[in-house]
Amino acid sequence: MEKVWILMMLTMMGIANIEGAKKVSWRVHTLFSVECQNYFDWQTVGLMNSYRKSKQPGPITRLLSCTDEEKKNYKGMHLAPTFLVPSMSRHPRTGDWYPAINKPAGVLHWLKHSKEAKNVDWVVVLDADMIIRGPILPWELGAEKGRPVAAYYGYLRGCDNILAKLHTKNPDLCDKVGGLLAFHIDDLRRFAPLWLSKTEEVREDREHWSTNITGDIYGEGWISEMYGYSFGAAEIGLRHKINDNLMIYPGYVPREGIEPILLHYGLPFSVANWSFSKADHDEDDIVYNCGRLFPQPPYPREVLQLELDHNRRRGLFISIECINIINEGLLLQHGANGCPKPAWSKYLSFLKSKSFAELTKPKYVNAATLKMMEKEATEANIDHYDAGKPHPKIHTVFSTECTTYFDWQTVGLMHSFRLSGQPGNITRLLSCSDEDLRKYKGHDLAPTHYVPSMSRHPLTGDWYPAINKPAAVLHWLNHANIDAEYIVILDADMIMRGPITPWEFKASRGHPVSTPYDYLIGCDNELAKLHTSHPEACDKVGGVIIMHIDDLRKFAMLWLHKTEEVRADRAHYARNITGDIYESGWISEMYGYSFGAAELKLRHTISNEILIYPGYVPSLNVNYRVFHYGLRFSVGNWSFDKANWREVDMVNKCWSKFPDPPEPSTLDQAIQENVRRDTLSIECAKTLNEALELHHKKKCPSADSLLISKGDEKREESGTKKIDNTDVSIDSITNRVTTNHSEELVSVQKDEIPSSFRFWVVFLWAFSGFGFIVVVVVYSGHRRQRTRMKHHSRRRRSLASGFMDINGRDRHGRDVDL
Numbered sequence: 001m002e003k004v005w006i007l008m009m010l011t012m013m014g015i016a017n018i019e020g021a022k023k024v025s026w027r028v029h030t031l032f033s034v035e036c037q038n039y040f041d042w043q044t045v046g047l048m049n050s051y052r053k054s055k056q057p058g059p060i061t062r063l064l065s066c067t068d069e070e071k072k073n074y075k076g077m078h079l080a081p082t083f084l085v086p087s088m089s090r091h092p093r094t095g096d097w098y099p100a101i102n103k104p105a106g107v108l109h110w111l112k113h114s115k116e117a118k119n120v121d122w123v124v125v126l127d128a129d130m131i132i133r134g135p136i137l138p139w140e141l142g143a144e145k146g147r148p149v150a151a152y153y154g155y156l157r158g159c160d161n162i163l164a165k166l167h168t169k170n171p172d173l174c175d176k177v178g179g180l181l182a183f184h185i186d187d188l189r190r191f192a193p194l195w196l197s198k199t200e201e202v203r204e205d206r207e208h209w210s211t212n213i214t215g216d217i218y219g220e221g222w223i224s225e226m227y228g229y230s231f232g233a234a235e236i237g238l239r240h241k242i243n244d245n246l247m248i249y250p251g252y253v254p255r256e257g258i259e260p261i262l263l264h265y266g267l268p269f270s271v272a273n274w275s276f277s278k279a280d281h282d283e284d285d286i287v288y289n290c291g292r293l294f295p296q297p298p299y300p301r302e303v304l305q306l307e308l309d310h311n312r313r314r315g316l317f318i319s320i321e322c323i324n325i326i327n328e329g330l331l332l333q334h335g336a337n338g339c340p341k342p343a344w345s346k347y348l349s350f351l352k353s354k355s356f357a358e359l360t361k362p363k364y365v366n367a368a369t370l371k372m373m374e375k376e377a378t379e380a381n382i383d384h385y386d387a388g389k390p391h392p393k394i395h396t397v398f399s400t401e402c403t404t405y406f407d408w409q410t411v412g413l414m415h416s417f418r419l420s421g422q423p424g425n426i427t428r429l430l431s432c433s434d435e436d437l438r439k440y441k442g443h444d445l446a447p448t449h450y451v452p453s454m455s456r457h458p459l460t461g462d463w464y465p466a467i468n469k470p471a472a473v474l475h476w477l478n479h480a481n482i483d484a485e486y487i488v489i490l491d492a493d494m495i496m497r498g499p500i501t502p503w504e505f506k507a508s509r510g511h512p513v514s515t516p517y518d519y520l521i522g523c524d525n526e527l528a529k530l531h532t533s534h535p536e537a538c539d540k541v542g543g544v545i546i547m548h549i550d551d552l553r554k555f556a557m558l559w560l561h562k563t564e565e566v567r568a569d570r571a572h573y574a575r576n577i578t579g580d581i582y583e584s585g586w587i588s589e590m591y592g593y594s595f596g597a598a599e600l601k602l603r604h605t606i607s608n609e610i611l612i613y614p615g616y617v618p619s620l621n622v623n624y625r626v627f628h629y630g631l632r633f634s635v636g637n638w639s640f641d642k643a644n645w646r647e648v649d650m651v652n653k654c655w656s657k658f659p660d661p662p663e664p665s666t667l668d669q670a671i672q673e674n675v676r677r678d679t680l681s682i683e684c685a686k687t688l689n690e691a692l693e694l695h696h697k698k699k700c701p702s703a704d705s706l707l708i709s710k711g712d713e714k715r716e717e718s719g720t721k722k723i724d725n726t727d728v729s730i731d732s733i734t735n736r737v738t739t740n741h742s743e744e745l746v747s748v749q750k751d752e753i754p755s756s757f758r759f760w761v762v763f764l765w766a767f768s769g770f771g772f773i774v775v776v777v778v779y780s781g782h783r784r785q786r787t788r789m790k791h792h793s794r795r796r797r798s799l800a801s802g803f804m805d806i807n808g809r810d811r812h813g814r815d816v817d818l
Contacts, residue, residue, distance in 0.1 A: 026139060028058040028122040031110065032130075033103040035089065036066035041076040041287045042330065043128040043278070048080050049329030054132040054261075055362050059116065063106035065089065065099075075288060079333070083116075085109040091200070098203055100225040104195040111192055123188050125181040129278055131263040131322050134363035138182035142241050142370060145184040150177035151262075152244040152373060155215040155508055158227055163208050164234070167201055167227070173234040178226050180247050180262055187238060194235050199228025217511060217603025218537070242373045246365070250276075250322045252509070252550060253315035257368040263322045267510060268600050270554060271298050271316050272306055276323055279534075279601060286330060290339035293327040296347045300359065317359075325360060327351060391503055394424035395484035397476065399469040400492045401455065402432035402440040408650035408692065409492040409642075410445045415691030420496035420625075424484060429472035431455070431465075441652055451475045457564075464567055466589040470559040477556055487552050489545040493642055494611075495627040495687050502546050505607055509548040512597075514541035514604045515611040519579040522591055527577050528598070531565055531591070537598040542590050544610050544626055551602060558599050563592025614640075614681040617673050627684040635662050635678045640685055650692060654700035657692050661685040 032047060034040035044062060051060050062080040065087040085106040089099040107125065111117050122138040143149040156176040158164055164171035183191075203224040211219045214227070233240070248260040251269025268277035274297050286292050297320040298306070307313040328351045334342070342348060350356055398413060400406035410428060417426050428446035433453045451472040455465040473489065476482075486502045507513040520540040522528055528535035547555070567588035573580065580587045597604070612624040615633030632641035638661050650656045661682045667675050 026121045027119060028124060028138060029116060029120045030056060030058065030060040030124045030126065030136070031063060031107060032060075032126045032128050033063040033065065033106045034128045035087070035099060035102060036064065036070040036074045036076075038285045038287065039282045040128050041079060042281065042284060042326070044076070044079045045287055045329040045333045046326035047126070047128060047130055047132070049332065050130075050132040050325050053325065053360055053362070054134050054136075056132055056135055057137065061110065061114075061116065063102075063110055065102035065106055078336075079287070083110055083114055094204065096203065098221075098224070100222065101196070101199055101203070103225055104192065104199050104228060107188070108192040108196050111189055117185070120185045123183045123185055125183065126262075127179065127264065127266070129264065129266050130179075131265070131325050132261070133263065133321075133360075134259075134261040134365065136180070136182065136246075136261060138184075140365065140370075141182055141243065141246065142372065143182045143184065144241075145186060146238070148184070148187055148238065148240050149180070149182040149243060149246075150175070150240045151179035151247040152176060152242050153178040153226065155511055156223075156226060156230060157215040157506060158208075158213060159230060161213060163202070163205075163213055163227065164231065166205065166208070167198060168231040168234040170234045170237060173237055173239060174230050175233060175240045175242060176230065177240050177242055178229060179264055180243075191232060191236060191238055194232030195229050196232075197228075198232040198235065199225045202227045202231065211603070211605055215506075215511065215605075217601070243370070244373050245369045245371065248318065250319040251315070251554065253312050254318065255368075256311055257366070259363050259366055259369050260318070261363055261365055261369070263318065265322050268554060269319050269322075271303065271319050274298060275554075277600070287333060288337065290334050290337070291342045293330050293347075294323055296327070297323050299350065300355075321360060324351065324356065328356075328360075391423070391501070392485035393483060394422070394486050394488060394501065395482060396422060396424060396426040396488040396490060396500075397429055397473065398426075398490045398492050398494070399429040399431065399472045401453070401465060401468060402430065402436035402442075404442075404649040404651060405646045406492050407442040407445060407652075408645065408688075410442070411651055411695045412688045412691045413490065413492060413494055413496070414446050415694060416494075416496040416687055420498050422488075422496060422499045423501065427476065427480070429469075429476055431468035431472050445651070449476050449480055460568070462567065464585070464588070466586065467560070467563050467567065469589055470556065470563050470592060473552070474556040474560055477553055482549065485549055487545075487547055487549055489547070490626070491543065491628065491630070493628065493630050494544075495629065495684050496625065497627065497683075498623060498625045500544060500546065500610060500625050502548075505546060505610065506605060507546040507548070509550060510602070512545060512547040512551060512602065512604050513607055513610075514539070514545045515543040516540060516606050516608060517542040517590060520587075520590060520594060521579040522572075522577060523594060525577060527566075527569075527572055527591065528595065530569070530572070531562060532595040532598040534598045534601055537601045537603060538594050539597060539604045539606065540594065541597075541604050541606055542593060543628055555596055555600055555602060558596035559593050561592075562596040562599070563589045566591045566595065612680065614684040615677065617677045618680055624680075627680070627687075629684055629688075633681050633684075635667075635681050638662055640681075651695065655696050657689045658685065660689065 030051070032044075034044055048060070060081060062082045063085050064077075064082045065085050066074060067087045067089075070087070071084075085102070086109065088101050088105045090097055091101070122143070124136050124138065126132075138149060141149045153176050156178075159171070159174035159176050164174045168174060203221055206221065208214065209216065209219055209221040211217060214221075214223060216223045245255065245258045246260060247262040247264055248254055249267050249269070250263055250265050251267060254260055265276070265278060268275060268279075270276070274295065276294065276297075281294075286294070300317065300320070303313060303316045303320060307316055331342070331348065331351060396417065398410075400410055414426070426447060428448045429451055430448050431451045431453045432440060433455070436453070437450070449472075451468070452475070454467050454471045456463055457467065486507060488500050490496075502508070502513070505513045517540050520542070523535070523538035523540050528538045532538060567585050570585065572578065573583050573585045575581060575583050578585075578587060578591070608619070609622050609624065611626045611628050612618055613631050613633070614627055614629050615631065618624060629640070629642055632639060632643075634640070638659065640658065640661075645658070648656070650658075662678075664679055664682055667678050669675055
């Protein structure tokens with residue numbers, strides 16, 4: 001019987017082994033496409049090192065696109081198993097220079113001419129700028145014949161608009177995918193010719209290259225190959241299983257419980273003060289430069305101290321893992337090149353250590369990682385903000401200073417924010433010097449984060465208050481506990497008319513949305529060339545900004561530094577260079593924003609439908625969300641210019657308001673453009689006055705409150721509270737408000753108080769004075785009767801009286817100081 005059981009066990013094990021052998025016998029081949037350049041050589045070294053470490057099954061082939069001339073001088077033929085393909089960087093028919101077309105052209109050439117392609121079941125197609133963390137097995141990822149698996153590229157908005165309708169007969173089948181592609185070989189053979197032809201077709205459609213149609217941040221048809229892929233697949237009805245977990249960009253935070261198996265370092269990323277961008281190394285010969293590596297990132301133990309949040313810390317570990325694997329590959333490649341053994345260093349020792357080997361051992365997908373995107377998103381091609389998902393959290397911020405000029409703007413913006421339906425919270429970034437903060441009265445006007453003032457630059461002494469905006473945003477990011485995925489940045493001199501949301505205006509990570517500032521002509525001339533290494537990426541934007549929090553964290557420091565840099569460049573203040581009508585460097589902060597974003601190649605979707613200046617003619621059927629009253633505007637003989645109210649305390653002076661604009665019913669209806677323009681101008685001015693009126697109703701006492709005793713006021717003042725990162729005494733704030741209101745009461749005009757009321761006030765004052773005299777006389781009589789009291793009693797009483805007088809004067813003095 002025992003022998004029978006053993007035989008049965010062996011039989012079952014044999015069946016299991018057959019099943020396992022079936023999967024192992026599936027032949028998988030990995031492809032990636034490059035050109036004969038140093039830029040792709042160091043990427044090849046990094047990818048090949050990760051391929052070996054990850055234990056990716058099957059062979060890997062580099063599709064190397066070179067011209068005959070390039071091949072003569074090329075040094076990197078030994079870097080990877082290579083299949084040479086003709087270069088199509090310069091299109092043989094049109095002469096168009098578009099190197100990205102080499103990817104579909106290379107895959108098609110490999111399918112037609114490689115012997116290996118005839119002995120393959122599954123093909124994994126990657127980009128060169130990727131790091132493999134674990135085995136990529138198409139069947140394990142869920143790929144099937146007729147259903148390839150791909151990563152999600154949500155920014156391919158052309159799948160939803162006229163672009164898809166023009167370039168495929170099945171626009172409803174267009175999938176927003178790319179990056180990682182896992183194909184059955186039969187599907188790839190059927191699809192590859194269309195991938196190439198659709199890429200050529202989209203590339204030649206120059207009329208539809210614009211960012212608002214393609215989502216291409218450069219607006220130059222650079223992602224035509226990606227659309228060639230999606231449109232080619234749609235043309236033959238090849239639908240994808242879309243996975244948004246398998247691949248991650250270093251610098252991003254992985255979802256809880258997700259283990260990405262592919263890193264795509266196509267965007268800049270940073271850890272603390274260290275950063276890396278592949279674009280900075282487009283001509284780098286680091287593969288052939290013995291002993292040279294990329295700047296080392298922080299060590300793992302340093303990362304543990306940088307971030308307390310477990311998941312954010314995982315994101316930082318992924319970032320350092322990416323660059324460490326590239327550096328390890330370079331180190332090994334230098335040895336293979338015959339370089340001398342490098343001198344010992346702590347970092348080299350770390351790369352060779354068991355600890356590093358343990359940290360970079362193969363990762364394997366888990367159930368959460370394998371989960372595909374929601375069925376609705378996959379089949380209906382809904383963008384990142386589809387109706388079935390909860391919308392991301394938003395936080396709105398605006399920057400001000402400790403002056404009454406910004407206070408009335410704050411009152412207007414806060415009132416409009418409450419009316420607009422804007423989701424999420426709002427924070428005022430308040431920049432104050434210590435002296436200004438002691439005198440400031442407007443602490444309660446908005447939820448506030450306090451920021452040290454940089455109006456007077458601490459290093460140069462330059463007076464430039466506009467620099468407070470980027471400095472405040474950076475301070476807020478570093479010191480506040482922010483629970484939001486997207487940040488909306490406004491100016492104080494704005495009135496909101498409706499919600500500003502990333503899902504409506506198609507903002508996404510890596511692709512902020514902003515409003516046009518066409519007068520920033522420095523983006524087109526030597527100013528951009530002087531202040532950014534990527535002048536072609538300079539966007540003329542400002543005003544309203546919708547940005548992912550991760551992008552803002554990477555960008556904020558550059559915004560500040562570039563502002564300082566442009567401000568210091570006095571030689572280029574001229575109007576014909578900057579567009580600044582004052583020629584005083586006053587818009588340096590705006591250029592700091594554009595140049596900082598260009599430095600990261602952070603391209604914007606520019607929307608003309610978010611903001612309008614009062615006084616401008618609105619476009620038909622556009623629901624503008626923001627008034628920006630930075631410029632003078634008028635309706636007939638009435639006008640408003642915020643500069644005229646710079647020194648007027650509209651908030652603390654009770655019942656102050658701006659001159660009322662005309663009523664809409666009085667407008668001349670002859671020219672409808674003028675009617676639409678003036679109606680919006682009136683709306684903006686009325687909203688400001690409504691905000692002031694509501695503020696005064698809350699803060700200013702009515703006539704009946706004139707008799708409130710000082711003692712009652714004092715009883716209402718107690719305790720301290722902490723506002724954001726600054727401790728502020730409630731006593732000090734309330735005392736300032738009370739003192740100010742008392743001063744206002746003295747200045748109330750007589751015709752605002754009824755005459756009968758004034759009579760009774762005078763009568764009560766007189767009666768109180770008479771009663772005081774009587775009390776004094778009576779008290780004096782009693783005192784004379786006690787003149788024979790003992791000496792030591794008189795002395796004790798006089799000392800106590802003196803002590804109380806001193807204390808009384810001391811308390812009064814502190815009240816006055818406050």
